[in-house]
Amino acid sequence: MAPFKFEKPKNRDILGGDLLAQSLRNLGAEVAFGLHGGHLDAFLIGAHDAGIRLIDTRHETTAVQAAEGYAKVSGKVGVCFVTANSGFSNGLPGLATAFADRSPIFCITSSPPLQDAETNALQGFHDQVVVAKPITKFAHRVTNVEEIPRIVAYAFRSANTGIKGPVLIDFPIDVLFSPPVLDRVALGAVDVPPVAPPAPDPATVDKLVSAWKEAKRPVIITGTGVLGTNKVLQTLAETTNTPVFYSNKFSTPIPADHELRGGPATGLAAFAGKEHADFVLLLAARTGFLLAGRSGAVVPNDATIAQVDLDGGEIGKSHAVNIGIVSDAGLFCEAFVAKAGGGFSRNDAWVKKCHDLNNIPLPYKQQEKVMPDGQLHPYHGMAAVMNSIPKDSIIMVDGGEAGQWASLTLERAKPHVAMVSTGYLGFLGNGWGYSIGAAVADPSRLVVNIHGDGSAGFHIQELDTIARHNLKILTIIANNYAWGMSINGQDLIYEKTSAARPATRLSQGCKYETVSEGFGCTGKRIEKHDEVESTIKELVEATPSLANMIVSVKPTTPATLSMVGVTDDPNWIVVPYYDNVPRPYYKQFENGLRANE
Incomplete structure (x- = not known):
């Protein structure tokens, strides 16, 4: 990185x-996603x-999520404005997901002039930093135009070092539109060399080597933190078989x-109750609902468990861990x-x-391609989609059951990168922004943006x-109304107990292909x-494009069955999407019901 030197624009003053x-360009930023607002014009012209490159979206949530999708595919900091x-408030969902999913985002916002603080000025109600x-690693308001390069560099480093995450800087409009005193511009702390990430403790690595060599059925489960480890991760897998x-x-x-690619970790649930991993x-993979929680279905409770993470607090968060290592x-x-x-x-x-x-012979493979309601079986429809898209595409999976059918068939597509965009918040609609960011980050590949008709409607x-x-x-909508x-x-x-199904139906009259x-x-x-096959191949050649694929609402996916956790055991209270809880004082409850009969 060359030493930062600001340049005076032609025919006008240099402004904040x-x-x-x-400052951002000096730090390597090449693109920013956002939506116009007059507060930001001095920055946008600059x-x-x-x-x-400025990619202007139709909603601020999508802009922030596009910056996150860009970061996930490029490995760089995603910039948004x-x-x-009003725009800031719309952008909060994007910040929330980026914070939960550890994505390095640099978010720019603005506010009324400093002199108008607490006067009920236009777009000045909320203290944006507070x-x-x-939901950020760092949030700050710049009040001195000359300090902009220093604060920007600090925030940029904060976003992209250690446990990564979003940062937000509020630049009041008068700061952005003010010319700096040039000999007072803070350049001293701008050109900081990259910070080396933490390496593992050698003694703990020795302990892990010994434990690994004793294993008969080892597995590695990776998470987002393995971005950029392609060769060395493959060497690790091949060295340890x-x-x-x-x-x-x-x-x-x-x-x-x-031969050592096993696919989605949820597939390990097929070994539950059988000869499973020991x-x-x-590896940079956080436990929780994405790995079947504490059930032991994916991460067996009786296995030797080692966990490598940048955040020591994540190690052993939901599983008893035998060996923990804080490391990149x-x-x-x-x-x-x-x-x-x-x-x-x-x-x-x-x-x-x-x-x-x-x-493995999933029951859905043996079922008819057309369901009794006359509509396409969702498993077979999504499998045909995956068989029809080019190898090495980038796939973004959104939606509830649509996303689950996509995940079950994902490996058929042999993707370059694939991810479920809903994240730890279960946030529907992220796939739109993620896909935009991914397509900008890697324009050489097809990006497949998969939705149900529910998640598709968000953006x-x-x-x-x-x-x-x-x-x-290419957007795919698995539409079951x-x-x-x-x-x-x-x-x-x-x-x-009830025939009612409140708040679950969507319109059969919406023609998404016409909307497209x-x-x-x-x-x-x-x-x-x-x-399916011929249409998808046609749409691949005609991007940007969309397929409105009409599918049946049945059958229910295995993930929904397991997450809802229905049981006939009267001693348990069913808590959908979480672990069931024991019914308190069940015998007294039962006796009370009988007394009221």
């Missing part, structure tokens, strides 16, 4: 907005002059055809391989068993953004199984 834009108060602090699975937050960089390395994932892989030597046994039967998980107006910027995105997980969950719980065409994208409707 120029300092902001040039960004244009500094060579930063939202205007004062509101943002709980260990199959690699991934949390659906981010697919493993192990090649699609490699050693699990959680890539540095851990390098250190382990350097110390490992030989002596790792190879269990060919286990390797094959793990590799074949994606081909479908971004088809306009996709068309205006001619992004290589319902909130699938919601209605199927109600069916499981209330089948015997109205926004300037190609649109096609798919109603039959033999139409």
Whole structure:
């Protein structure tokens, strides 16, 4: 990185907005996602002059999520801009997901002039820094134009070092539009060399080597933190003869055809109650509901568990961990391989068993491609989609049951990168922004933006953004005219007690293919199984494009069945999507019911 030197624009004064834009460009920012607001004009003009590409979206939530999608695919900090108060408030969901999912985002916002504080000025009601602090790594208001480069550099480093996450800087409009005193511009703390991430403790690595060599059925489960570890992770897997699975937050960089690629970690649930893994390395993969919680279905409770994470607080958060290591994932892989030597046994039967998980005979494979209601079976429809898209595409999975069908068939597509966009918040609609960011980060690949008709409705107006910027995105809507997980969950719980299914139906009259065409994208409707392959291949060549694939609301996905947790045992209270809880004082409760009969 060259030493930062600000440049005076031609034919006008240099302003705070120029300092902001040039500071970001000096730090490596090449693109920013956002929505226009007059508060930000000094920055937007400065960004244009500094060579930063501006991708303007139709909603601030999507802008922040596009910055996150860009960060997840590029490995760089995603930059976004939202205007004062109203735009800021719309951007909060994006900050919330980025904070929960540890994504490095630099969010720019503005506010009324400093002299107008607490005067009920336009777009000046909320103190944006106070509101943002709980869901950011760093939030700050710049009150001195000359300090912009220093604060920007500090915030940028905060976003992208250690446990990564979003930062937000509030630049009051008068600060952005004010010219700095040039010899007072704070440049001293701008050009800081990159901070080296933490490496693992050598003695703990030795302990892990010994434990790993004793394993008969080892697995590695990776998370988002393995971004950029492609070669060294593959070397780790090959050195230890260990199959690699991934949390659906981010697919493993192990090649699609490699014998040690096991697919989504949820597939390990097929071994529950059978001969399961006896050693699990959680490599930058957080435990929780994405790995079946504390049930032991994915991470067996009786296995030797090792966990590597940048955050020591995550280690052992929901599972008893035998070996914990605070380290960067890539540095851990390098250190382990350097110390490992030989002596790792190879269990060919286990390797094959793990590799074949994606081909196990799910009951859906044997079911008819058309359901009794005459509509396409969602499993077969999504499988046909995955078979029809180009290998090495980038796949964003959104929605409830639509997302689950996509995850079950994902490995068929042999994706370059795949991720479930809903994250730890279960946030529907993220896929639109993620797809936009991914398409900008890697324009060489097709981005497949998968939704149900529920999640699609959150930000479908971004088809306009996709068309205006001619992004290589194919949107797939698995349309069953319902909130699938919601209605199927109600069916499981209330089948015997109520016919009502409140707030679960969506319109059968919405023609998403027509909506797509109205926004300037190609649109096609798919109603039959033999139409899927040809239509998807046609739409791949016609991006930006959208397929409205009509599917049945049944059957219920296995994930919904397990998450709802219905039981006939009267001693348990069913708590949908969480662990059931024991009914307190059940005998007294039962006696009370009998007394009232």
